[in-house]
Amino acid sequence: MTTAYDTVVYPSMVFEQTHPDRLRALAQIHGLAAPEIGAARVLEIAGGDGLNLIAMAAANPGMACQGFDLAETAVARGQALIAAAGLTNVELQVCDILDACERYPAGSFDYIIAHGVYAWVPEPVRAGIMALIGHALAPDGVAFVSYNAMPGGYVRMMMRDMLLHALEGTEAINEKIAITHQCLELFSKPQDSDDVVVTALRKQAASMLERPDSVLFHDELGGTFAPQRLTDVVAQAREHGLTFLTDDSGARLNLDGFLPDGVAPEGDLDKLVVRAAQASDYATVRFFRHSVFVRSAHKPLRVFDPQTLDGLWMSCSLKKEEDGSYRSGRTTFSLKDEEMVRMIDSVSAHWPERFPFAEKVLDAGRRRTLLDMFGRGYIRFHHGPAICALSAGDRPKLSPLVRAMFGRGETQVATLDHKIMNIQQSELKALLLAADGTRTLAEIAALPGLPFPAEHVESALDAAARRALLV
Ligand SMILES: C[S@@+](CC[C@H](N)C(=O)[O-])C[C@H]1O[C@@H](n2cnc3c(N)ncnc32)[C@H](O)[C@@H]1O
The missing domain is CATH 1.10.10 (Arc Repressor Mutant, subunit A)
Structure with a gap:
């Protein structure tokens, strides 16, 4: 069967947020002991050509990685890469999400990843993703599901409607992409009569023009485009025995798994956490979520306990600006605490070396700051020393x-x-x-x-x- 993803190739990518090392750290800060990374069994659902999974397997020879996708050509590309790299701990298959429960035994994966698929498939397949996670996740496993979120999704849906209108009657892919560009370029031009809302929409159109054509083609113009409310995703997960642990969205919002400051830890804490996270989505016009789930039998800590960082390791590679602030991607931030500055500078200078937490930071306030920095993607938490060479060595070997x-x-x-x-x-x-x-x-x-x-x-x-x- 030829799918749209066979016709227009989706770009190969790796996604830091999906890495079991990070998912395990998220479990740990909520008081849960997720399976070891070194021997983890990992499943990636609809991973396209599987580069995300292949890269994990290449860096962690003890992992056992399985992935599947419906697009035969994408899977074939991934299989060829696995063979060329000589990897024996990762396999890719052509499979439909709706058939996958039969393929994988119950409880057989420690980490399950579904990146960029949940909000782009029809409802029965969406339900199938949660059903598969509910079926295949190990008792202490951690699952990751990312999706276009509401209310930002309304903005994207408006853009999609405008583009689909412009594309009416157009069949050829090249023409579709050309018309999409024309339409976005025209719309993104400011006009004298613009109010603040229209200005924001024009900026959104301009940012869409920065995405690769194939991503625009599949993400905005695909057959299904169904941004989700967090509460609906959580309700569907619950039907399959899964609880919302937290969200891992890097620089925008973070620590969604903890009760907001000032909210008393009384009553159904899981429910309070989801309600607060949903409210923050409305307050910040959230566009995307990377939600993390565990089995419902677990009761995650919903108030941060600094002791949970014991046993973790950390690394970072922050660039220092002339004014002493730090740069991470497009954001900059400052640290006032001199001891923290010294520690961050020293850890950054040794990147990609990792340092055991307890050696560096014992103080509860500083641990809280580091947790925030982890949530924002400024630093990484790990579960052991670096897994790559730290210097050339005698006989250097390329990955x-x-x-x-x-x-x-x-x-x-x-x-x-x-x-x-x-x-x-x-x-x-x-x-x-x-x-x-x-x-x-x-x-x-x-x-x-x-x-x-x-x-x-x-x-x-x-x-x-x-x-x-x-x-
Ligand atoms: C937007 S792409 C995302 C690919 C990859 N996960 C990423 O984030 O880069 C969506 C993927 O879902 C796959 N897909 C869609 N419906 C599927 C189904 N029913 N079963 C398996 N894969 C499916 C597509 O073939 C495509 O590779």
Whole structure:
């Protein structure tokens, strides 16, 4: 069967929020002990070509990863990448969500991920996603479901209506994309009569133009576009024995799993948490959610206990601005506490090394600050030391996944710390490919035809290690 995703290829991506290391940390801060990462059994539902899952498997050889998607060509691309990288701990299958309960035994996955699919499939398939999670999640497992959320979804639906109107009668994909661009460009131009609401909508149209064509084609113009209210998603999850743990949305809103300050921890705390989170969606015009679920038998802590950070490790790579503030992506923030500044600077300087929490921060107030920073995506929590090389070492070895991606001619590669990195320079690529784990640094430097100065080989490979490219 040929699906729309076979006809127009959806971009390969990795999603930090879906990583079991992060999901386990979210469980831990709510007082729950989720399964070990090193030997985790992970299922990704409708993961397209599976790069997100493949990158996890490549970095964690003890994990057992299974993924599926309906689009045969996407799955075939992923299977070819798995073979080229020589990975034996990850498998991809062609399967329909509605048939997946038969394929996977009950309770057989520690972590289940459904990214970017729930709000783009018809209601029976949406229900099928929750049913599959309810069926396949292990008793202490953690599940991740992301979706377009309300009320921001109303804005996106307005844009979609406008575009579908403009596209009426158009069949050819190229034409559809061209008309979509024209329509958004025209609409995004400010007019004298604009009030604040119209100005905001025009900005929304302008931001849509920044997305890749294939994402616009599938996300905004696909057959089903059904943004969800958190309360409805939670109700559907409950039908399948799942409880809302929290939301993991990086820089925008965070710590949704805890009661807001000032709310007394009395009554049905799970219900209070969801009500407060839904209210905040209205208050902030939320567009997207990354909701995390556990089995209903668990009673997550709904008030932060600083002790729950015991046993966690942390890492960060924050850039310091001249004025002493920190930059993370597009946001900047400042820390007033000198001790925290010293600690963050020292951890950042050692990226991607990880440090046990208890060694660094014992004070409850500082732990709370770090929790906020984790919620905003400024720092990472882990469950052990780094899983990539921290320096070039004697015989540096490039990640087999990166090698395989280079082999396919790709410049956007998935690193061992679950990020995408753009490597365009052919000299750097040649150097990295020479690092095959058998050659010493001196042998690499002496390779004929290596377009890289020999005296820079070690420092360049050290730098590659700091970008989590070496095993
Ligand atoms: C928007 S893409 C998201 C892909 C990937 N999870 C991501 O976030 O980049 C939606 C995916 O859902 C898959 N899909 C849609 N309906 C499905 C079904 N009934 N069973 C399995 N996969 C399905 C599509 O083939 C597509 O790969």
